[in-house]
Amino acid sequence: MSSELANKIQREINEWKEAFQDDYFNLDDPWVRRFNFKSDDEWIVTCQADLDYSESYETKVSITIPKSYPTGEHICIVAEESHDIPGENIQEVLSQVFHMMKVQREKFLEEIPTPTPGTSHGHGDHIFGGDDDMADEEAVFIDDSSMEDDEKRKRFESIEHDLTVVRKTKGWLGCRGASGMDQIKVYLFTNPNRLNITPLLAEAWQLDLEKWICITITFSNYYTESATKPVVEAFQCGDVSIRDAYSLIDNGKVKFGLYWTVQQRLERDFFAIYWPIEQYRNTLQPKTGKNYMEYLLEYTESIIKTSPSKCLICGNKLPLEGIKPMCCESPLCIFSHEQYGLGIDLESAIKKNPDVVDLFVSVCYAASVSYVNRGFNPFQPFPSNLEIKLRDKTSGQVKTYNFLTNDGKDDNAKVREVLDKVPNLKILEEWVDEGKLKERCDEKHPLVYPLLRWILASARVHMKKLVGKEQLSEMKTDHQYILLSSTPDKERRFQELKKKYGSILAFHGSALGNWHSIMRKGLLNLSNTGGMVNGAAYGAGVYLAGNANVSFGYMRYQSGWNNSITFKSNQIGCLALCEILKAPELIQKYGDKMTPNPYFVIPNEEHLQTRAFFIYTTNQNHSVEGKDLKLPNVSFN
Numbered sequence: 243m244s245s246e247l248a249n250k251i252q253r254e255i256n257e258w259k260e261a262f263q264d265d266y267f268n269l270d271d272p273w274v275r276r277f278n279f280k281s282d283d284e285w286i287v288t289c290q291a292d293l294d295y296s297e298s299y300e301t302k303v304s305i306t307i308p309k310s311y312p313t314g315e316h317i318c319i320v321a322e323e324s325h326d327i328p329g330e331n332i333q334e335v336l337s338q339v340f341h342m343m344k345v346q347r348e349k350f351l352e353e354i355p356t357p358t359p360g361t362s363h364g365h366g367d368h369i370f371g372g373d374d375d376m377a378d379e380e381a382v383f384i385d386d387s388s389m390e391d392d393e394k395r396k397r398f399e400s401i402e403h404d405l406t407v408v409r410k411t412k413g414w415l416g417c418r419g420a421s422g423m424d425q426i427k428v429y430l431f432t433n434p435n436r437l438n439i440t441p442l443l444a445e446a447w448q449l450d451l452e453k454w455i456c457i458t459i460t461f462s463n464y465y466t467e468s469a470t471k472p473v474v475e476a477f478q479c480g481d482v483s484i485r486d487a488y489s490l491i492d493n494g495k496v497k498f499g500l501y502w503t504v505q506q507r508l509e510r511d512f513f514a515i516y517w518p519i520e521q522y523r524n525t526l527q528p529k530t531g532k533n534y535m536e537y538l539l540e541y542t543e544s545i546i547k548t549s550p551s552k553c554l555i556c557g558n559k560l561p562l563e564g565i566k567p568m569c570c571e572s573p574l575c576i577f578s579h580e581q582y583g584l585g586i587d588l589e590s591a592i593k594k595n596p597d598v599v600d601l602f603v604s605v606c607y608a609a610s611v612s613y614v615n616r617g618f619n620p621f622q623p624f625p626s627n628l629e630i631k632l633r634d635k636t637s638g639q640v641k642t643y644n645f646l647t648n649d650g651k652d653d654n655a656k657v658r659e660v661l662d663k664v665p666n667l668k669i670l671e672e673w674v675d676e677g678k679l680k681e682r683c684d685e686k687h688p689l690v691y692p693l694l695r696w697i698l699a700s701a702r703v704h705m706k707k708l709v710g711k712e713q714l715s716e717m718k719t720d721h722q723y724i725l726l727s728s729t730p731d732k733e734r735r736f737q738e739l740k741k742k743y744g745s746i747l748a749f750h751g752s753a754l755g756n757w758h759s760i761m762r763k764g765l766l767n768l769s770n771t772g773g774m775v776n777g778a779a780y781g782a783g784v785y786l787a788g789n790a791n792v793s794f795g796y797m798r799y800q801s802g803w804n805n806s807i808t809f810k811s812n813q814i815g816c817l818a819l820c821e822i823l824k825a826p827e828l829i830q831k832y833g834d835k836m837t838p839n840p841y842f843v844i845p846n847e848e849h850l851q852t853r854a855f856f857i858y859t860t861n862q863n864h865s866v867e868g869k870d871l872k873l874p875n876v877s878f879n
């Protein structure tokens with residue numbers, strides 16, 4: 243009964259808000275925000291208002307609706323003062339309260355004092371204030387100060403104008419934050435769905451598609467200080483269904499995978515060029531067709547979109563593009579990457595995808611035991627630049643921990659020793675729950691935590707466990723994963739060509755230890771190096787089989803990591819399911835029906851995408867034709 247009444251009230255409030263949209267809510271510079279109706283214990287409408295043009299919205303408003311509604315008294319409190327507002331229903335009460343506030347606001351504006359040295363916030367206060375000897379200068383100062391305030395006001399207006407245009411674009415929001423005349427704080431929001439990325443990709447980038455991406459820029463409004471570049475903050479907040487920029491401010495702020503990179507690129511690159519604002523406000527528009535704030539938002543989106551091809555830290559182009567952002571191999575970048583905890587969130591990876599973490603560690607372990615043949619170490623890339631320096635508390639001496647031999651060569655055995663100290667995933671999960679993952683890892687060995695982070699952060703693929711009906715029953719294993727490795731751009735090109743040519747599915751089997759490198763350097767790179775165990779009898783390229791049974795033979799079952807829970811066996815074999823384009827070059831080689839001869843050899847990486855990954859813990863011998871399989875039902879682009 244009472245919830246029915248609450249719903250009725252909610253409808254009346256919505257109706258009222260709709261009717262007064264243009265008067266109070268949809269203004270270019272709205273003075274009411276956080277308008278909200280709560281209907282649990284109490285039925286109460288609340289909002290915050292800016293009645294003194296301070297932009298701090300410090301006037302709190304609440305209207306408590308009687309449970310005997312529509313009879314009974316509404317309790318209206320504005321700025322901690324109770325007001326007696328008569329009204330037949332909530333709509334009338336709201337109208338009266340808002341009208342009262344509007345009148346108060348107008349009255350305030352009439353009484354606002356013109357700037358004088360005493361009330362001004364200009365530099366003059368500090369330089370001249372209270373200095374009698376300078377009395378003669380005061381006349382000059384007054385002019386100067388009001389001019390300065392004019393200047394400031396103009397700047398507010400021009401930014402406000404830009405933001406009004408921003409709000410007209412779908413998926414963008416923008417507003418000025420609460421700040422005085424001396425500081426400007428701008429909030430810009432972009433809906434991550436504008437990036438046009440799949441849920442899988444968003445997951446790989448640690449981006450929440452349900453939340454706004456927010457950029458705040460804060461800078462001084464002193465004309466003379468406009469050379470001081472803005473401070474940028476990047477984060478995600480508020481549900482994308484919320485379309486009121488003011489309600490988004492401080493609404494559940496969280497970090498996202500690229501927050502640091504976005505902040506750095508804007509501060510170091512964007513504002514290194516496009517600053518101060520007033521210098522670029524008029525030149526950007528004719529050149530780009532965008533105003534300053536629009537251009538800033540587009541720039542931010544492009545930082546995110548191009549992130550997989552550039553180092554997270556220094557921004558240099560990575561030698562190999564992958565699905566997710568990472569840092570380059572420069573020791574300085576690796577150091578910062580560790581220090582800021584960027585790229586991956588080890589704690590949440592352990593909690594959300596323990597199987598995948600177990601798999602990556604197992605594969606890395608297998609790489610560290612694989613045979614170094616004629617100087618070729620299949621353990622590539624190697625954590626050569628991971629280093630921890632610790633000062634011994636008793637002796638005061640600094641000790642260095644790394645994975646190198648005394649003469650600076652990669653030492654597989656050292657990695658193995660550290661991985662042997664990593665406990666199983668159940669225990670790691672408990673440590674995360676305790677909130678002491680790093681502490682506990684450090685107790686085991688100073689390199690345990692950095693190595694785990696490196697293993698996950700250096701992987702250029704994204705994996706997601708397939709469960710239940712998502713699985714391909716023909717493959718006869720419970721360990722099935724989506725395996726994505728290409729950039730969104732490559733995927734898009736692939737999908738375009740697929741529409742034209744069509745595609746088929748085929749298999750690639752390789753020893754467990756090889757997958758460490760494949761997952762970081764791609765299939766083709768491994769095929770063209772000393773890592774190719776099986777020769778290149780049919781030419782250079784990635785070798786794939788039409789039938790899984792052929793690929794099973796190349797899995798070369800081996801044992802993995804001793805502490806693995808999921809992959810505990812001395813007969814682990816891994817197989818990837820790939821999608822191949824029926825491109826003209828390949829049709830020429832394999833015929834219209836794409837018959838392997840006896841393999842498919844794909845020299846061009848553009849013609850190939852990894853799709854799924856299967857792990858076996860026992861010897862396999864059964865026939866599965868790639869052409870009989872269907873891809874797992876997920877969207878790849």
Ligand SMILES: [Zn+2]
Pocket residue numbers: 553554555556557558569570571572575
């Ligand atoms: Zn770098």
